[in-house]
Amino acid sequence: MRLFDARTVRDALEALKENLGNIPVKSEEVLLLEALNRVLAEDVYSPEDIPAFDRSTVDGYAVMARDTFGAGESMPALLKLVGEIRMGERPDITLKPGQAVKISTGGMLPEGSDAVVMLEYTQQFDDGTLVVERPVAPGENVIFRGEDVKEGSLVLPKGHTLRPQDLAVLAGIGRQKVRVAALPVVAVISTGDEVRPPGEKIKPGEIRDMNTYSLSAQVRKWGGIPRTYGVVGDDFDGLCRVMVEALASSDLVVLSGGSSVGSRDLTVKVIESLGEPGVVVHGLAVKPGKPTILGAVMGKPVVGLPGHPVSAMVIFELVVRPLISAMLGRPANYGKINVRARVARNVASAAGREDFIRVKLEERDGELWAKPILGKSGLISTMVESDGLARIPPEKLGVGEGEYIEVELY
Ligand SMILES: Nc1nc2c(c(=O)[nH]1)N[C@H]1C(S)=C(S)[C@@H](COP(=O)(O)OP(=O)(O)OC[C@H]3O[C@@H](n4cnc5c(N)ncnc54)[C@H](O)[C@@H]3O)O[C@H]1N2
Numbered sequence: 377m378r379l380f381d382a383r384t385v386r387d388a389l390e391a392l393k394e395n396l397g398n399i400p401v402k403s404e405e406v407l408l409l410e411a412l413n414r415v416l417a418e419d420v421y422s423p424e425d426i427p428a429f430d431r432s433t434v435d436g437y438a439v440m441a442r443d444t445f446g447a448g449e450s451m452p453a454l455l456k457l458v459g460e461i462r463m464g465e466r467p468d469i470t471l472k473p474g475q476a477v478k479i480s481t482g483g484m485l486p487e488g489s490d491a492v493v494m495l496e497y498t499q500q501f502d503d504g505t506l507v508v509e510r511p512v513a514p515g516e517n518v519i520f521r522g523e524d525v526k527e528g529s530l531v532l533p534k535g536h537t538l539r540p541q542d543l544a545v546l547a548g549i550g551r552q553k554v555r556v557a558a559l560p561v562v563a564v565i566s567t568g569d570e571v572r573p574p575g576e577k578i579k580p581g582e583i584r585d586m587n588t589y590s591l592s593a594q595v596r597k598w599g600g601i602p603r604t605y606g607v608v609g610d611d612f613d614g615l616c617r618v619m620v621e622a623l624a625s626s627d628l629v630v631l632s633g634g635s636s637v638g639s640r641d642l643t644v645k646v647i648e649s650l651g652e653p654g655v656v657v658h659g660l661a662v663k664p665g666k667p668t669i670l671g672a673v674m675g676k677p678v679v680g681l682p683g684h685p686v687s688a689m690v691i692f693e694l695v696v697r698p699l700i701s702a703m704l705g706r707p708a709n710y711g712k713i714n715v716r717a718r719v720a721r722n723v724a725s726a727a728g729r730e731d732f733i734r735v736k737l738e739e740r741d742g743e744l745w746a747k748p749i750l751g752k753s754g755l756i757s758t759m760v761e762s763d764g765l766a767r768i769p770p771e772k773l774g775v776g777e778g779e780y781i782e783v784e785l786y
Pocket residue numbers: 379566567568570571583584585586587588632633634635636637641665666667681682683684685687753754
């Protein structure tokens with residue numbers, strides 16, 4: 377009896393895409409102060425030069441640099457002080473050779489000047505003579521017009537995730553709002569008669585719901601809004617009702633449990649009953665996570681994760697995270713932080729299957745080692761103890777002690 381397909385993750389996501397078409401990025405406008413970590417849904421070009429004028433970076437005197445060439449303490453340059461620049465105003469002075477104007481940090485350079493001498497390298501006499509004891513080069517202590525951002529240049533591209541400095545540059549070019557991807561709403565449903573909420577006393581044979589908490593946190597971590605439905609028992613009609621509500625009010629539905637082929641594994645039947653095309657893939661050539669289900673109902677992706685808490689989390693990263701990224705218009709590799717490390721012991725793996733092993737990183741003699749945290753996929757403690765996942769590709773039969781591997785950090 378053949379129970380599952382054995383698709384690679386890439387093939388499975390392709391198959392889902394063929395059924396759903398390209399996932400559109402919905403967008404909305406938000407205020408800059410609300411835009412941290414949001415994903416840009418527009419290319420942002422600068423409407424103007426930033427700064428819009430040549431600007432001093434120090435307190436001192438705006439000069440023509442060549443008037444100071446060769447100046448020193450024993451042979452200072454003597455300039456004539458012809459005024460002072462007020463902050464936030466355009467100077468009405470045009471500097472002539474031999475002249476200097478007092479300026480503050482951030483002040484607008486007058487026409488004719490090309491450098492600023494710092495206050496501490498000057499002396500001012502009562503008759504208006506300025507003694508300059510150090511030379512300045514053209515451009516010294518000045519930010520030129522457009523040096524920060526050029527008018528018409530691409531400041532930030534669509535798909536970019538906004539960091540604090542990005543909000544600063546957007547403010548700098550005069551934006552108060554930006555168009556960003558709408559946050560995908562992801563329904564999170566746990567299933568199983570034996571699964572109880574953490575606040576309840578449990579009877580023998582029951583366990584506490586962990587997946588609602590790991591999966592909704594993963595949704596949040598990767599930029600979505602989780603809509604949790606708690607635990608639904610192994611009841612076909614009850615699960616159908618919750619699924620219909622979840623499909624209507626979210627962009628993506630994630631279930632955990634009941635994805636296998638046992639008598640109470642209802643997820644496939646429920647997805648099939650809700651509409652075309654229903655289940656697209658059942659089974660991945662991945663460990664952990666073989667019994668994963670990918671489906672499409674009402675034009676929305678539905679992912680049935682295995683119930684084991686480790687399998688659910690690993691498959692979330694492999695399958696759900698790329699779907700959330702697509703809905704946000706983010707590059708598929710957004711947020712992946714990999715380090716190279718040497719495996720601390722031999723780990724076997726079956727050919728034709730991608731294996732993901734949990735590893736703990738340790739530094740030994742200046743080198744990074746990845747210690748495999750072995751254990752069944754029902755043990756959440758193996759995720760808690762580890763720092764990341766290492767992938768053993770399908771063509772390999774394992775990794776040997778000392779071999780270099782890539783570890784994706786959690
Ligand atoms: N005959 C076969 N049986 C199984 C196979 C197989 O190939 N042939 N595959 C095994 C693999 S691999 C996995 S993984 C599991 C997946 O099973 P299900 O997705 O149907 O999940 P359940 O049976 O509902 O649950 C598995 C396990 O996880 C516990 N669980 C479920 N939900 C939660 C939750 N929200 N929080 C914490 N723990 C949860 C559940 O009590 C079970 O112990 O199938 C194997 N079987």
